[in-house]
């Protein structure tokens with residue numbers, strides 16, 4: 001099994017977080033690599049992170065306080 005190497009976009013000048021997933025480079029797996037070419041980026045965290053909870057804040061609790 002070949003480990004999946006994730007290519008992240010380099011943080012902007014002066015920045016510490018990757019431009020693709022806004023994660024500090026220090027918190028990413030050491031096996032991950034970085035590039036300045038957006039075409040080479042394989043990180044998909046940003047894409048999955050925008051998935052919106054469609055629950056609309058509806059409470060899972062149907063009961064009311066008896067007091």
Ligand SMILES: [Zn+2]
Pocket residue numbers: 007008009018020021022023043044045
């Ligand atoms: Zn990333």
